[in-house]
Amino acid sequence: MTLLELAIILGISRISGYMAARLNQMNVLGQIIAGLLIGPSVFGLVHSDHVLEYMAEIGVVLLMFLAGLETDTSELIASGFSSTVIAAGGVIVPFAAGAWVGLAAGVTLPEALFLGTMLTATSVSITVQALREMGKLNSKEGIAIMAAAVIDDVIGIIVLTFVTGYISGGTRILPLMEKIGVFAVAVAVIAVVLRRYSERIVEVMRPGTRIITFALVLCFSMAYFAEKADIAAITGAYIAGLILSNYSTKEKIVRGVEEIAYLFFTPIFFISIGLKTDVRAVLGDIGFSLLVIAIAVLGKVIGCGLTARLVGFNWSEGFTVGVGMVPRGEVALIIANLGLKKGIVSQRIFGVSVLMVLVTSLIAPPLLKLFFHRAENTKNGE
Template sequence: MLILQLAIILVAAKIAGSLSVRLGQPSVLGQLLIGIILGPSVLGLVNETKTLAEFSQIGVILLMFIAGLETDIDEFKRTGKASTYVGLGGIIVPLLLGYFAGIVLNLTNFESWFLGLLLSATSVSISVQALKDMNQLQTREGTTILGAAVIDDVVVIIALAFLMSFAGGDVNLTTVILKKVLFFAGAILVGWKLVPWFLNKFSTLRVSETVISSALIICFVYAYLAEYTGVAAIIGAYIAGVAVSVTDFKHEVFEKVETISYSIFVPVFFTSIGVTAQFSGIGKNIGLVIVLSFIAILTKLAGAALGAKLAGFNWNSSLGIGSAMVSRGEVALIIAALGLESNLLSQNMFAVLVVVILVTTIVTPPMMKRFFNSKGGSGRLA
């Protein structure tokens, strides 16, 4: 059954992506929408399974690994200040307005802060593909977005641990922070000293495709360790890509990883987001979905854009950066699941927020297309 589902996804994703480009939108938008059509909510041709979810996880990890490979280290250093402003601006505004929205909805104090933190999360995996479609990934704006996403992830997770420790959860804040410090320190040290050595040694083995295999080993180990220490796996994969990008193997790894990723794993990831959408019973809460979606989109757009403007970007670039931070994606879904498990979200609110997260993900590519000046955009499909 999985084999047939993969065939259906690949055919539909490529056709939908092509149609999206023909309509002047990034290819990822078409793939997100076709996932909803293929999934249980409409046609029911593809169903959410554990194996499909694992394929999807590999897809997003490889996508962020490629983003790391394409990152210019010098540009990344130069945009550190801008990334900090964008990351913090994109947290503070959604956090505060999300909290006040929770108070208006008669949530408890802790539940309101949790809602604010959930709305502060960012997942730029969708934005990365839109940036690639528009040839903007290696620009100053693109590098700022990637740096801001790392800052956003770390700050939100630490703030979440802080909240959970006060809300009665079994969370040791010192341990949470220490784990993240150790991960980033270790990731930088290993990337500096061990990654080049490993690539050189492993590539001499007398078997085929040792370079790409060694690069994927580095990618998956970084992603695993990031997730183990409470940092998103996509951040670990991105850092792994950056580490490989400064070696002599960068171009060979990039070409082969891109072929593997975009032939199967990345289209499955984008399409599976739509497949997992569940709209049953949401009709009675449609007003709440609309209000929270509006808050989620506007607060992240405004907060991140203001941060970019303060860092010296013009308004068009600032709004483009802000729109790229709007997607909450899998990071917010993980936080929502944690809230449900910890009784900080009711089952009803959880269902509403899943749809809100999906809405933020779908609107991100066309918003980016609107604000970014895609000069020389290739419209390359995922």
């Protein structure tokens, strides 16, 4: 990658992100589309290489570290049984349906498992914006969506951990469980030590940017050791963020890491997703692409809707919660990219996953408004 290509990537990522925001869409969508346009599929201005991939990998790790930092662990614990049940339904149904569709389409078992995993994680940021605009953020459905989305991310990471370990371990369950067990014990010890001495650490690290450096050292170290344990590096980064999420200097850490991540590394990651997507492969297999998108939508609507009904929501409210969980975003792309990097996911599945993220992100807000409108009509009719 030349310096000119880097300049093009950073410039186009800023412009495309701004244009997406003006259209009330996520910056991520604009950056992916920009990557498609400047990549080999369209204009061929920039090509992916090892240098770009390395920078994109750093962006992914920082992105998941921020996700862990911004997870409210107290809310996670307090969200209760009903939100956990809803989140579990929204993970199990899309995962099982996605893996089954993959196998039916003739892909290998590892690739089918990755396809199912891609469909598990919700990107709630789009739903939050739609709920805000409708004044429904604090509604019964809105609160359920927010709580379930937090748990949904955690369950999705757990699923990814087991799928990655299962594939890397050559389907040997016992060695996989041993590695995950050792890693879990090590994480627990680190978490206890860092929580117990948090005030002392903050006192020593508070001046200047020391605490940010400390946070980054923890992030990259845990990502490295997770990978050594045949667990995805992003899992280690996410856990590192969770460990520091209750620190008094959390906001300072978040601001510092965001400056590094969002100004440079994460735009490179999302542009690289577009660069690596073969548009011709996706369009040439449009039937399969549409089937995966349908599974992505129905999996969340049915999985969350049915489980919401089991924990006290009526049908209308339950399916509204399901629609709110439909959008996919960063985590799905990170999982797809990980599969492609490891040689597990083909260009076919990778391209389908990118299209799935774009479509689910675009259709979720109007669907949510429609379901809320129907729910209100149902209540008025009663």
